[in-house]
Amino acid sequence: MQWRKGRDLRELFLAYFEEKNSVRYPSFSLIPEDPTILFTIAGMVPFKPFFLGIRRPEVLRATTSQKCIRTNDIDNVGRTARHHTFFEMLGNFSFGDYFKKEIIPWSWEFLTERVGLDPNRLYATIYLDDDEAFHFWHTSVGLSKDRIVRLGEDDNFWAVGPVGPCGPCSEIIYDQGPEFSCGRPDCAVGCSCDRYLEIWNLVFMQFNRNEAGELIPLPKQNIDTGMGLERLSSVVQRVKSDFETDLFKPLIDKACAISGTSYGATPRGDLAVRVISDHVRALAFMIADGILPANEGRGYVLRRLLRRAVRFGRLLGVDRPFLLDLLPTVMELMADPYGELLANRATIESVISLEEQKFGRTLEQGSILLETEVRSRKARGETALPGGVAFELYDTYGFPFELTQEICSEQGVSVDEGEFREEMRKQKERARAASKQLASTLSGTLYTELSETLGSTVFDGYDRTEATSEVKALVIEGAAVTSVEEGDVVEVVLARTPFYGERGGQVGDRGVLEGPSGRIVVEDTVIAAGTLTVHRGRVVSGTVSVGDSVTARIDVERRTAIRRHHTATHLLHEALIRVLGEHVRQAGSLVSPELLRFDFTHFAPVTLRELERVERIVNAQILENEDLRVAHTTLDEAKKQGAKALFDEKYGEEVRVISIPGFSTELCGGVHVDATGDIGFFKILREEGIGAGVRRITAVAGMPAVEQALDTARVVSELELRLGGDPDQFVAKVEALQDEVKHLQKALAEERLRVHLARVESLVAARRDVAGISVVTGLFRNVDDQLLRSVGDRIKAALSPVLVVFAGVTEEKVLFVAMADDAAVQKGVHAGNVVRDISRIAGGGGGGRAQTAQAGGKDPAKAEEALAAVQAVVEKLVSGK
Ligand code: SER
Numbered sequence: 064m065q066w067r068k069g070r071d072l073r074e075l076f077l078a079y080f081e082e083k084n085s086v087r088y089p090s091f092s093l094i095p096e097d098p099t100i101l102f103t104i105a106g107m108v109p110f111k112p113f114f115l116g117i118r119r120p121e122v123l124r125a126t127t128s129q130k131c132i133r134t135n136d137i138d139n140v141g142r143t144a145r146h147h148t149f150f151e152m153l154g155n156f157s158f159g160d161y162f163k164k165e166i167i168p169w170s171w172e173f174l175t176e177r178v179g180l181d182p183n184r185l186y187a188t189i190y191l192d193d194d195e196a197f198h199f200w201h202t203s204v205g206l207s208k209d210r211i212v213r214l215g216e217d218d219n220f221w222a223v224g225p226v227g228p229c230g231p232c233s234e235i236i237y238d239q240g241p242e243f244s245c246g247r248p249d250c251a252v253g254c255s256c257d258r259y260l261e262i263w264n265l266v267f268m269q270f271n272r273n274e275a276g277e278l279i280p281l282p283k284q285n286i287d288t289g290m291g292l293e294r295l296s297s298v299v300q301r302v303k304s305d306f307e308t309d310l311f312k313p314l315i316d317k318a319c320a321i322s323g324t325s326y327g328a329t330p331r332g333d334l335a336v337r338v339i340s341d342h343v344r345a346l347a348f349m350i351a352d353g354i355l356p357a358n359e360g361r362g363y364v365l366r367r368l369l370r371r372a373v374r375f376g377r378l379l380g381v382d383r384p385f386l387l388d389l390l391p392t393v394m395e396l397m398a399d400p401y402g403e404l405l406a407n408r409a410t411i412e413s414v415i416s417l418e419e420q421k422f423g424r425t426l427e428q429g430s431i432l433l434e435t436e437v438r439s440r441k442a443r444g445e446t447a448l449p450g451g452v453a454f455e456l457y458d459t460y461g462f463p464f465e466l467t468q469e470i471c472s473e474q475g476v477s478v479d480e481g482e483f484r485e486e487m488r489k490q491k492e493r494a495r496a497a498s499k500q501l502a503s504t505l506s507g508t509l510y511t512e513l514s515e516t517l518g519s520t521v522f523d524g525y526d527r528t529e530a531t532s533e534v535k536a537l538v539i540e541g542a543a544v545t546s547v548e549e550g551d552v553v554e555v556v557l558a559r560t561p562f563y564g565e566r567g568g569q570v571g572d573r574g575v576l577e578g579p580s581g582r583i584v585v586e587d588t589v590i591a592a593g594t595l596t597v598h599r600g601r602v603v604s605g606t607v608s609v610g611d612s613v614t615a616r617i618d619v620e621r622r623t624a625i626r627r628h629h630t631a632t633h634l635l636h637e638a639l640i641r642v643l644g645e646h647v648r649q650a651g652s653l654v655s656p657e658l659l660r661f662d663f664t665h666f667a668p669v670t671l672r673e674l675e676r677v678e679r680i681v682n683a684q685i686l687e688n689e690d691l692r693v694a695h696t697t698l699d700e701a702k703k704q705g706a707k708a709l710f711d712e713k714y715g716e717e718v719r720v721i722s723i724p725g726f727s728t729e730l731c732g733g734v735h736v737d738a739t740g741d742i743g744f745f746k747i748l749r750e751e752g753i754g755a756g757v758r759r760i761t762a763v764a765g766m767p768a769v770e771q772a773l774d775t776a777r778v779v780s781e782l783e784l785r786l787g788g789d790p791d792q793f794v795a796k797v798e799a800l801q802d803e804v805k806h807l808q809k810a811l812a813e814e815r816l817r818v819h820l821a822r823v824e825s826l827v828a829a830r831r832d833v834a835g836i837s838v839v840t841g842l843f844r845n846v847d848d849q850l851l852r853s854v855g856d857r858i859k860a861a862l863s864p865v866l867v868v869f870a871g872v873t874e875e876k877v878l879f880v881a882m883a884d885d886a887a888v889q890k891g892v893h894a895g896n897v898v899r900d901i902s903r904i905a906g907g908g909g910g911g912r913a914q915t916a917q918a919g920g921k922d923p924a925k926a927e928e929a930l931a932a933v934q935a936v937v938e939k940l941v942s943g944k
Pocket of ligand 1: 104105154221264265266287288289290
């Protein structure tokens with residue numbers, strides 16, 4: 064099997080399925096269109112509506128390398144060879160087109176003929192009663208019966224979630240060999256250890272599981288396959304874990320350099336650099352897709368990953384911000400094909416930098432508290448820190464447990480880990496109970512009852528920002544109470560309110576409720592039971608009781624920013640229709656003070672030119688400064704006027720219509736500016752695909768748009784300083800520089816090769832004759848495997864039968880490359896066995912085929928000794944034949 068780079072495997076896969084008439088899509092966003100999941104967890108997610116048959120596919124065959132994030136097992140990431148948060152899934156999809164008969168032989172052909180995996184190492188698993196899959200594996204592919212293993216639902220039935228498209232699947236397993244086995248006597252196909260590695264999952268999407276858990280056959284039979292690029296690369300590159308592939312290794316090396324460790328030196332150090340390498344990729348991609356740190360949802364995952372990476376850095380003694388130092392390596396590895404990384408580089412840098420600094424301060428505070436606590440306990444003669452204290456630090460300061468352990472052990476104090484884990488478990492339970500309660504209270508009986516007694520909350524906020532109103536209900540943890548006091552986290556229902564409850568994509572308002580004897584800060588506003596506006600917040604002083612008259616005041620500045628973004632969304636919607644066509648329909652939106660997001664149907668990426676046209680139209684309309692008109696009318700009448708409406712939205716008899724005279728009319732309950740000029744300025748930040756046939760535009764208006772323009776201007780000025788000349792010339796200049804770098808790299812590689820080829824003659828002269836075979840060995844410093852192979856090729860061309868074994872050493876490690884020609888192999892030489900044996904001397908391992916092989920070693924000082932052993936190994940091999 065040929066050694067291939069990760070990026071080449073990605074291309075090989077996509078090109079293969081293009082050959083099979085599939086359309087290649089760029090990866091869709093990590094933020095899915097599907098609201099039931101936080102992240103895109105598989106290649107099929109963006110195609111879900113096609114599988115379900117609720118949207119008509121524009122193509123019948125597709126292929127992608129999809130950015131994915133999985134967060135179900137974060138704590139395991141770094142501890143195993145295979146767990147990741149961010150990974151790339153190679154996938155191909157058939158929407159009612161090809162099925163088992165085609166995909167089974169294709170997958171086999173791809174793996175064995177294109178990639179070159181040894182067929183004797185491959186197995187297939189199938190679902191218990193899937194005789195059809197068995198038939199194609201056995202008859203079309205020719206896989207023997209003992210290599211087709213039937214497994215149950217856990218292994219061979221795949222579903223995107225508890226509800227949704229699903230079906231039986233067939234997994235292709237690669238046997239990595241006994242050295243990867245867990246050693247259990249029953250280790251076989253299906254074992255979760257690393258020996259029988261699942262490399263490709265072929266899902267036969269045939270069902271939709273409904274809320275009741277029933278499997279309803281889908282209108283068509285579909286194919287969804289997924290293969291982890293990192294995993295495939297590890298097999299092809301013959302390394303022990305994904306982290307040693309070329310997709311990760313430069314990051315691992317960088318993390319080692321930052322922390323002064325070397326990979327392979329200690330398990331603790333290895334764990335830390337793996338965590339850091341995994342998480343920094345995830346951070347860059349998440350931020351590039353528009354995720355920002357937050358205390359819930361996706362933003363919380365981002366925050367958690369950043370903190371986990373920082374804290375593993377600390378464990379290695381890195382106590383300065385370091386994540387940004389890894390970013391250039393992420394860019395080098397991934398910016399092609401994921402251009403969004405470069406496009407959002409400035410944002411990625413500033414978000415990581417701010418968040419890392421913030422967490423650094425938290426850690427400092429926590430350390431001081433912990434050290435004081437430990438000291439006072441020691442003074443009292445105690446030698447253990449209760450798990451509860453460690454938990455409190457974790458819970459209040461985000462102070463990681465491992466760090467607590469570390470600081471305590473420096474002081475000779477132990478920490479009760481069992482107790483800590485128990486507290487964690489309890490907290491998780493509380494959180495689960497709370498979120499269940501929250502979900503159920505908003506739609507559940509309490510608010511339904513309140514809504515029956517109180518009727519609807521009157522919304523006063525279209526034309527005012529402040530109102531006096533009566534407190535109608537107070538709720539704490541899902542139970543109605545009559546009064547609340549300082550410190551309480553509460554939900555408040557008023558008779559009328561200027562606060563907008565989150566709906567129709569527009570986020571809820573924030574502000575304060577001022578009562579005669581207390582004050583509540585409102586952090587969010589939502590709608591419950593369809594009719595009640597619920598203010599969520601905290602009592603910051605005094606008490607508030609049902610019946611109190613309060614002044615409800617919204618955060619006006621925030622509201623103004625929301626209004627600008629909301630009206631800008633309407634302008635954008637109409638501009639998109641004008642530029643792209645009448646097929647454009649709104650598929651979702653988010654209107655917040657920081658930005659707007661608009662999802663819409665369109666089947667191709669929107670080009671830069673089209674985006675510019677859209678921006679021009681929107682900004683021209685802003686400059687028109689038209690007054691907005693708001694009208695209440697019947698749904699029929701509104702439709703007659705050509706008002707845009709969401710097709711799956713339910714509207715009442717009377718509807719609210721927002722018109723921008725001469726431009727657009729749309730049904731909408733949200734808050735808007737008075738005249739378009741109030742928006743100030745509009746700028747698109749990003750355009751991306753989030754599902755098949757659905758695009759997303761993220762844009763800013765008002766001050767955030769001004770800030771964006773200033774940021775860009777700053778970058779341009781900096782480039783002016785560095786590149787000189789006219790900004791119009793920047794692209795050409797950068798291209799010229801890139802060409803030059805490529806050229807220089809090539810020249811450098813050639814020069815290096817020339818220098819090393821000069822050694823060919825002396826290496827050949829110093830050959831030894833072992834049983835009629837010329838054995839040539841040599842030691843090289845600071846070269847890569849490519850160069851070693853090129854020099855080896857020259858020697859192979861000059862001698863026969865021949866075995867070449869080279870060691871390439873750096874300060875930290877040694878790489879052995881062995882090459883034998885066919886004549887030597889016939890005499891019993893096996894390059895794989897040679898490197899396997901000699902690399903052990905240098906503290907490493909590896910192997911390969913008889914003709915070519917490579918292996919690593921951790922001890923460069925032993926390289927000479929290992930080379931000296933070649934002769935004996937060859938003698939043994941030849942005599943054993
Ligand atoms: N959806 C399947 C998986 O994630 C195959 O793509 O394994």
